[in-house]
Amino acid sequence: MVLTVRVPSEALAHDLTEGLFALGGSAVEEQADLLTTYIAEPHDPEGFVRSAADRLASLTGAKPELRWRWQADEDWLARWKEGLGPRRVGRRLMVTQPWNAVPEENDDLVIVIDPATAFGTGEHATTRGALAYLETAVRDGDRVLDVGTGSGILAIAAIRLGAGPVIAVESDPDAMANCRENLERNGVLDRVTLECGVVDANWLVADGQGFDVIAANVLSGVLIPLLPHFAVALRPGGRVILGGVLEHEADAMKVAAAATGLALADERVEGEWWTCLLSA
Ligand SMILES: C[S@@+](CC[C@H](N)C(=O)[O-])C[C@H]1O[C@@H](n2cnc3c(N)ncnc32)[C@H](O)[C@@H]1O
Structure with a gap:
């Protein structure tokens, strides 16, 4: 139907x-x-x-x-x-589909995503905003948390950008199979810990190891209560990428971020979507 x-x-x-x-x-x-x-x-x-x-x-x-x-x-x-094709996002990242092979030239990083049932094909502005900030946020060996991994696209990008351990959590069990396939297709399955669960205050406390980068492309209603817990879970100098926020919600998000002591390092808008990079 x-x-x-x-x-x-x-x-x-x-x-x-x-x-x-x-x-x-x-x-x-x-x-x-x-x-x-x-x-x-x-x-x-x-x-x-x-x-x-x-x-x-x-x-x-x-x-x-x-x-x-x-x-x-x-x-x-x-x-x-048929309407999908390779898309460059940011400077180095390129997102394509299994049937649209793209050679990896110069310092490009090609990510192959099968657009199936999980969110995160690269076709949505929120995904592109988060990917673009991962390019600037991820440093070699970083411990990265991908909140709401969907297709796994941000976790794959983080590994390709040099991250160390990446923990990818998704609350929707139906997204798991597609995510696992995408991790495998991109050769990063053994470097990403994929978990079906909900990232909340308890989850972050139970993890207890801290993150250099947290990427969360979810809804603003999910992000605002999580922000103070993200701030606590960040390692010194850590970065947070927030996506899934509408432009008219950005001011409320900035106020919530400032209240946690996180500084706004950069922000961008594509269509009606606002994405930002915060730093500890
Ligand atoms: C907009 S999609 C983002 C997918 C992908 N990360 C991307 O950037 O394109 C948001 C995903 O987060 C999941 N989600 C929402 N809140 C979550 C939470 N607190 N913990 C884990 N997953 C969550 C949803 O099920 C959905 O698959």
Whole structure:
């Protein structure tokens, strides 16, 4: 089933995208004010769409306008995948797909991601913002935490940029298989500790070893309560990359960061998305 939702305001686009993934959507295509995804054939399509509308409404507080139609899985995914190609992000990183091989020239670092069910294909501005900051934040041997690894893209980039141990945590069990495949495809499976779980204050205390870099491309509602715990978990001179924040939420995020003693080292905006680099 191909499911399309109209985005009533830009501020709700991220939550609706996450909502479509949570409903089982495989990849979410953004076109103007429409988000489209493919859902494996539900037994009761009308009932599924009704409950999907309720879930999206409770996530966003707005009544979403949903449309659906039948289309073979392969057709939609194939069309979406055909439109993808290699993308340069930052100075050295290049993200591509398994069927679009790119030679690694000069000091380029090519990351190959199979765009499947997990978030993090390189097609979203939040992922690109976080990748670009990893280039400046990661130093040789750094201990890195990737909060909400999704496809594993940031963990792979961190290793390729010279990180030491990388701990990649994802709360969605459905993302695990795709993430593991991507880690393996990029030859970093043995250097990334992949964990299905939720990074929260308890998780950070239990880890107890501290991080040189924390990359968290999640929602602002998740980030604000985590920020003070990130600050405690950072090693001296550590850096934090925050993504998944809408531009109009940036001021609140800056206030929350300043209250923890983290300094704003840099910020960038792509589309409606704000990404920043903080330092201890
Ligand atoms: C926007 S995606 C980011 C994926 C990838 N890291 C990227 O940058 O493209 C956010 C992911 O974080 C996961 N997530 C959200 N909060 C989390 C938490 N507290 N701990 C672990 N995973 C979390 C979600 O399930 C989702 O897969």
